[in-house]
Amino acid sequence: MSDDVGYTTEQLMELAGLSVSNVIFKEYNIKKFKKILICCGPGNNGGDGLVSARHLKEFGYDIKIIYPKINNKLLFTKLLKLLEHYQIPVVQSITQEELNQHDLIIDAIFGFSFKGEPRNPFDELIRMINKSNKAVISIDVPSGYNINIGDTTNSLYVDSEMNISLMLPKEGLKNYKKKHYLGGRFLPT
Ligand SMILES: NC(=O)C1=CN([C@@H]2O[C@H](COP(=O)(O)OP(=O)(O)OC[C@H]3O[C@@H](n4cnc5c(N)ncnc54)[C@H](O)[C@@H]3O)[C@@H](O)[C@H]2O)[C@@H](O)CC1
Numbered sequence: 751m752s753d754d755v756g757y758t759t760e761q762l763m764e765l766a767g768l769s770v771s772n773v774i775f776k777e778y779n780i781k782k783f784k785k786i787l788i789c790c791g792p793g794n795n796g797g798d799g800l801v802s803a804r805h806l807k808e809f810g811y812d813i814k815i816i817y818p819k820i821n822n823k824l825l826f827t828k829l830l831k832l833l834e835h836y837q838i839p840v841v842q843s844i845t846q847e848e849l850n851q852h853d854l855i856i857d858a859i860f861g862f863s864f865k866g867e868p869r870n871p872f873d874e875l876i877r878m879i880n881k882s883n884k885a886v887i888s889i890d891v892p893s894g895y896n897i898n899i900g901d902t903t904n905s906l907y908v909d910s911e912m913n914i915s916l917m918l919p920k921e922g923l924k925n926y927k928k929k930h931y932l933g934g935r936f937l938p939t
């Protein structure tokens with residue numbers, strides 16, 4: 751499903767973020783996983799994270815966002831304005847200690863347009879996530895995965911315990927063995 755059939759990116763992103771937050775509410779008990787950190791990348795995968803933040807806050811979770819590289823497109827400016835309204839803090843950097851204070855980490859760093867190896871500052875963020883020993887879930891694809899072939903022995907990627915694929919699982923997730931949801935426009939999560 752894409753915007754060439756008439757949907758706008760904004761609509762699809764809202765549905766993606768809503769389906770992600772529904773899965774989290776179902777899988778991660780709010781009493782145990784109250785504090786959530788959402789790690790947002792520079793593209794639309796990061797946008798899915800920004801949308802999820804609002805819905806998760808509505809569900810009652812405490813949300814913080816780390817957004818190192820702000821996207822200046824109007825869509826993102828509007829999403830950030832909404833987050834201000836919801837009083838959700840957005841920071842551009844974080845220490846390992848601060849990151850470890852959360853119960854659940856959402857990886858919304860890269861989606862299907864990721865290429866190569868993660869560059870600064872996202873490489874360091876991915877290392878910090880992996881060091882945290884917290885519950886981590888990925889949106890669409892574990893960030894750093896080669897979306898065509900999956901994880902390779904020497905690649906740096908988010909070692910999440912669950913992935914929520916949007917629309918369709920990407921080729922690189924063919925042999926994915928962890929918990930796997932499918933969300934988005936047509937399939938209820
Ligand atoms: N139909 C659609 O296209 C929809 C897509 N959605 C989401 O959008 C994602 C795809 O979004 P985008 O195409 O914007 O791209 P991504 O969000 O996958 O990432 C692209 C961004 O990452 C940067 N980047 C790429 N490789 C990098 C590297 N090695 N190191 C550092 N930075 C790197 C690029 O410069 C660009 O800023 C999907 O995976 C999904 O999560 C949803 O919002 C819903 C609708």
Ligand SMILES: [K+]
Pocket residue numbers: 795857858859860861888889890891892893
């Ligand atoms: K991701």
